[in-house]
Amino acid sequence: KQEVTQIPAALSVPEGENLVLNCSFTDSAIYNLQWFRQDPGKGLTSLLLIQSSQREQTSGRLNASLDKSSGRSTLYIAASQPGDSATYLCAVSGYSSASKIIFGSGTRLSIRP
Amino acid sequence: NAGVTQTPKFQVLKTGQSMTLQCAQDMNHNSMYWYRQDPGMGLRLIYYSASEGTTDKGEVPNGYNVSRLNKREFSLRLESAAPSQTSVYFCASSDGQLKRNEQFFGPGTRLTVL
Numbered sequence: 001k002q003e004v005t006q007i008p009a010a011l012s013v014p015e016g017e018n019l020v021l022n023c024s025f026t027d028s029a030i031y032n033l034q035w036f037r038q039d040p041g042k043g044l045t046s047l048l049l050i051q052s053s054q055r056e057q058t059s060g061r062l063n064a065s066l067d068k069s070s071g072r073s074t075l076y077i078a079a080s081q082p083g084d085s086a087t088y089l090c091a092v093s094g095y096s097s098a099s100k101i102i103f104g105s106g107t108r109l110s111i112r113p
Numbered sequence: 114n115a116g117v118t119q120t121p122k123f124q125v126l127k128t129g130q131s132m133t134l135q136c137a138q139d140m141n142h143n144s145m146y147w148y149r150q151d152p153g154m155g156l157r158l159i160y161y162s163a164s165e166g167t168t169d170k171g172e173v174p175n176g177y178n179v180s181r182l183n184k185r186e187f188s189l190r191l192e193s194a195a196p197s198q199t200s201v202y203f204c205a206s207s208d209g210q211l212k213r214n215e216q217f218f219g220p221g222t223r224l225t226v227l
Binding site for chain 2: 089093
């Protein structure tokens with residue numbers, strides 16, 4: 001059974017710092033991995049999606065990497081801003097469970113001005 | 114292009130009452146999903162529909178039923194609400210696993226069962 005873990009559960013850093021959020025999964029047979037952002041009381045916004053054949057994806061100040069063999073993904077945020085404060089969730093989609101997606105419980109990020 | 118829409122945004126029920134949560138997408142996606150989100154537990158899949166005319170159970174299906182009315186609409190029904198079903202419910206859609214399968218989410222329904 002696929003399990004997705006995100007550590008730490010919460011992170012606070014000063015504005016301007018580069019930071020890395022971690023996601024690990026137990027079954028390396030994944031179809032893709034997706035990173036989402038969730039603001040308080042809101043829905044999820046897709047940030048980046050990495051297909052199983054890819055190693056990384058970039059969008060602006062965000063870079064997501066995928067290492068299937070070790071069951072890990074990282075989300076790198078460059079030059080953090082207070083507007084980056086939110087909860088970040090990763091989710092994996094597996095081949096064996098058609099269309100099912102398993103979420104981690106998220107990392108709550110706070111950027112201090 | 115509205116994306117994924119959900120109604121209602123908020124709902125308060127008494128134990129034993131029934132209700133249906135509505136979801137619609139205008140992206141011509143094949144797959145649709147219902148999740149619930151509880152504090153500290155991330156999102157858990159309730160039911161999903163890989164394509165029009167099919168539905169399957171997810172991780173926490175007990176107490177819920179679903180209907181894939183057509184390609185656009187996927188509803189979630191609580192027949193007899195219980196306080197344990199107090200949660201935020203999200204609907205999502207994707208083009209399906211044969212393609213990119215990127216998920217897009219609705220704004221959520223906050224349900225309280227008293």
